[in-house]
Amino acid sequence: MRALKTLLEKRAQRPTQDADVRRSLIESLYASPASLTIGAVTGVAVGLVVVSLSSGAAIHGVVALLCLVATLRVISAVFFHRQLVRGTAVASRGWELAYELGAWVYAGLLGLMAFVSLVGSGNSVIHMLTVSMATGYAGGISGRNAGRVQIAIGQVCLTLLPTATGLWLEGSTGYRVLSVAMVMMVLGLAEISSTTHRIVVQALLGKRDKSLLAEKFEKLARFDSLTGLENRMAMQMRLRDIFQSSEKRNDAVAILWMDLDRFKEINDSLGHMVGDQLLRAVAYRLNEVVQERGKIARFGGDEFVIICPDTDRVTAAGIAQELIDYFAHGFDLGENHLQVTASIGYAVAPQDGRDMDELMQHADLALYEAKGEGRNRSASFNWSLKERFNRIHEIETGLRRALDAGELKLLFQPIVDLAGGKIDACEALLRWDHPVLGAIPPSEFIPIAENIGMIEAMTGWVLRQACIAAASWPGEVRIAINISPASLKSPELPGHVIAALLETGISARRLELEVTESIFLDDSGQTNSILRELQRIGLRLALDDFGTGYSSLSYLRSYRFDTLKVDQSFMAGVSANAEDRAIVHAIGNLARDLSMDTVAEGIETQDQLRHARDAGFTNVQGYLFSRPVTSERIAEMIAAGPLEGAERPDPIVQTRRRRA
Ligand code: C2E
Numbered sequence: 001m002r003a004l005k006t007l008l009e010k011r012a013q014r015p016t017q018d019a020d021v022r023r024s025l026i027e028s029l030y031a032s033p034a035s036l037t038i039g040a041v042t043g044v045a046v047g048l049v050v051v052s053l054s055s056g057a058a059i060h061g062v063v064a065l066l067c068l069v070a071t072l073r074v075i076s077a078v079f080f081h082r083q084l085v086r087g088t089a090v091a092s093r094g095w096e097l098a099y100e101l102g103a104w105v106y107a108g109l110l111g112l113m114a115f116v117s118l119v120g121s122g123n124s125v126i127h128m129l130t131v132s133m134a135t136g137y138a139g140g141i142s143g144r145n146a147g148r149v150q151i152a153i154g155q156v157c158l159t160l161l162p163t164a165t166g167l168w169l170e171g172s173t174g175y176r177v178l179s180v181a182m183v184m185m186v187l188g189l190a191e192i193s194s195t196t197h198r199i200v201v202q203a204l205l206g207k208r209d210k211s212l213l214a215e216k217f218e219k220l221a222r223f224d225s226l227t228g229l230e231n232r233m234a235m236q237m238r239l240r241d242i243f244q245s246s247e248k249r250n251d252a253v254a255i256l257w258m259d260l261d262r263f264k265e266i267n268d269s270l271g272h273m274v275g276d277q278l279l280r281a282v283a284y285r286l287n288e289v290v291q292e293r294g295k296i297a298r299f300g301g302d303e304f305v306i307i308c309p310d311t312d313r314v315t316a317a318g319i320a321q322e323l324i325d326y327f328a329h330g331f332d333l334g335e336n337h338l339q340v341t342a343s344i345g346y347a348v349a350p351q352d353g354r355d356m357d358e359l360m361q362h363a364d365l366a367l368y369e370a371k372g373e374g375r376n377r378s379a380s381f382n383w384s385l386k387e388r389f390n391r392i393h394e395i396e397t398g399l400r401r402a403l404d405a406g407e408l409k410l411l412f413q414p415i416v417d418l419a420g421g422k423i424d425a426c427e428a429l430l431r432w433d434h435p436v437l438g439a440i441p442p443s444e445f446i447p448i449a450e451n452i453g454m455i456e457a458m459t460g461w462v463l464r465q466a467c468i469a470a471a472s473w474p475g476e477v478r479i480a481i482n483i484s485p486a487s488l489k490s491p492e493l494p495g496h497v498i499a500a501l502l503e504t505g506i507s508a509r510r511l512e513l514e515v516t517e518s519i520f521l522d523d524s525g526q527t528n529s530i531l532r533e534l535q536r537i538g539l540r541l542a543l544d545d546f547g548t549g550y551s552s553l554s555y556l557r558s559y560r561f562d563t564l565k566v567d568q569s570f571m572a573g574v575s576a577n578a579e580d581r582a583i584v585h586a587i588g589n590l591a592r593d594l595s596m597d598t599v600a601e602g603i604e605t606q607d608q609l610r611h612a613r614d615a616g617f618t619n620v621q622g623y624l625f626s627r628p629v630t631s632e633r634i635a636e637m638i639a640a641g642p643l644e645g646a647e648r649p650d651p652i653v654q655t656r657r658r659r660a
């Protein structure tokens with residue numbers, strides 16, 4: 001027993017192959033109980049025939065032992081094989097040793113049987129049987145057990161060396177030749193076993209490497225290497241599982257979609273290293289706040305998604321607020337202290353979405369809402385958000401087609417000279433009749449066109465159409481065109497302007513571009529240079545909706561605007577509100593002193609008209625004179641002569657009623 005233990009310990013200290021490979025090799029010993037059984041049954045059958053043909057006690061003893069060992073080996077092989085099939089087998093050293101001992105003893109007994117029969121019996125039939133048995137067995141086993149090469153070589157030696165010795169001792173020439181051949185065969189079979197063993201081990205190592213690589217790739221595919229959080233793919237799989245199980249139970253599942261506010265600016269100004277540090281710190285904080293309540297994934301960039309099973313809307317709102325509050329502490333990253341805020345949108349199943357994709361989309365929509373509402377806050381999904389989104393989406397897709405499909409139309413609204421009543425200019429106003437949604441106001445579709453990068457093409461179209469219209473009008477009536485800030489940034493604008501002027505032949509002084517104060521929010525210098533270039537061409541510039549933006553008077557000093565258009569909200573309040581009246585008067589005085597033209601927008605009543613005149617405005621525009629109308633209608637109105645109504649209100653009202 002102690003000897004066995006020492007043997008086991010010694011073997012444990014041997015430099016072993018990789019445990020998996022070793023296990024596979026041990027399993028290969030037991031993989032085919034059939035071949036082991038055939039070897040055992042054949043050995044026993046030969047033994048019994050030999051016993052029946054000879055009367056020696058030694059041979060009888062050897063055969064009896066052979067039968068016993070063969071039986072034990074078959075039983076143990078079948079037992080282990082069953083465990084293998086069930087998956088409960090433990091390919092331990094004990095099993096390997098058991099096989100090794102059994103194999104060596106069995107091989108030794110076969111060799112001994114041949115030896116005893118060769119030296120103790122003169123029967124050549126017995127010689128032939130035992131020698132053939134030993135030789136055949138050795139040949140077969142050198143391949144079968146090559147997985148454990150020392151077992152195979154040991155068995156070959158134990159079978160063939162006693163047989164070769166017996167053959168030599170028998171003494172006849174033929175037997176001695178055979179004896180020598182058998183020794184050579186031992187060497188040959190040992191070589192075959194070693195080679196086969198090497199090939200098997202290499203194949204197993206290759207298989208192991210492949211599975212290790214596959215494991216590594218799977219990990220890479222599931223996790224975000226920067227933060228160690230799960231990535232988008234892993235999260236989607238997790239969510240699918242949660243949905244499949246919660247669908248049956250109808251449980252609440254909340255998805256919180258978080259995006260850092262102005263992360264790009266941090267990345268751009270402090271560099272990607274700091275950006276990465278921040279993302280890692282954010283991931284850490286998310287873990288700290290969320291803990292067991294949900295699973296966090298990084299969805300790429302600065303977007304993180306948290307899935308909270310069994311979470312209702314109130315709890316989701318609570319988690320979102322905790323996160324926002326925790327972010328308020330700022331982040332210490334080396335020498336940088338960053339004050340970073342986050343916006344979070346959340347959606348809760350089953351109310352907000354029945355499947356994973358829908359819920360994700362709705363959480364994203366809620367995030368969009370949180371951003372739109374001013375950032376550093378959370379927003380819950382609700383179905384009116386979805387309706388708004390659908391409408392925006394429909395407008396977006398419609399816009400891409402509208403220009404080519406001829407769905408856009410340009411109308412013109414007169415800007416009337418207050419003193420003489422004549423039409424000084426007309427403002428071009430876009431109209432879009434959507435085939436399904438009906439008339440969509442420009443205040444709705446223009447910002448969307450800006451977002452999807454359609455505004456430049458639209459501005460180009462408007463410029464051309466407006467100049468064509470102006471060229472068809474009698475006299476020198478100006479045309480005013482609204483230019484959105486996004487268009488003004490485009491270096492193509494001066495080119496569009498020049499092309500429209502050349503094509504239609506109207507003079508640059510007849511073209512007036514209306515811009516709003518928001519253009520000054522971008523101080524990149526680009527807007528500045530484009531404005532100057534347009535003025536150099538000779539265009540007039542108007543500051544539209546004055547009073548609604550920052551109304552910084554420094555703009556009026558930096559740029560020579562030709563016209564100031566006071567926002568219609570002031571004119572709407574001018575009759576009832578003393579403050580509005582005061583502002584309108586102040587603007588009127590200011591513009592007069594700066595020698596600018598002034599337009600009062602949105603004049604609908606005689607009272608508003610009177611106030612515009614009192615404030616010293618040079619021009620008025622509004623439904624009182626005309627709604628936006630077609631180019632042909634404008635041509636008729638210009639031809640009809642000055643709108644005397646500016647001085648005598650009543651006829652103008654009649655004109656408006658007749659023509660609107
Ligand atoms: P805006 O440049 O201030 O244009 C004046 C708006 O006031 C027009 O609305 C006009 O129809 C409306 N209006 C004129 N008189 C009255 C009145 O007496 N009462 C009332 N309540 N409203 C009056 P509209 O056509 O809906 O345009 C809205 C805005 O959309 C425009 O404001 C302008 O900022 C933008 N827009 C219109 N066409 C274009 C365009 O071709 N390009 C760009 N970039 N923006 C445009």
Ligand code: MG
Nearest residue numbers: 427482514544
């Ligand atoms: Mg305008």
Ligand code: MG
Nearest residue numbers: 544545565601
């Ligand atoms: Mg305006």
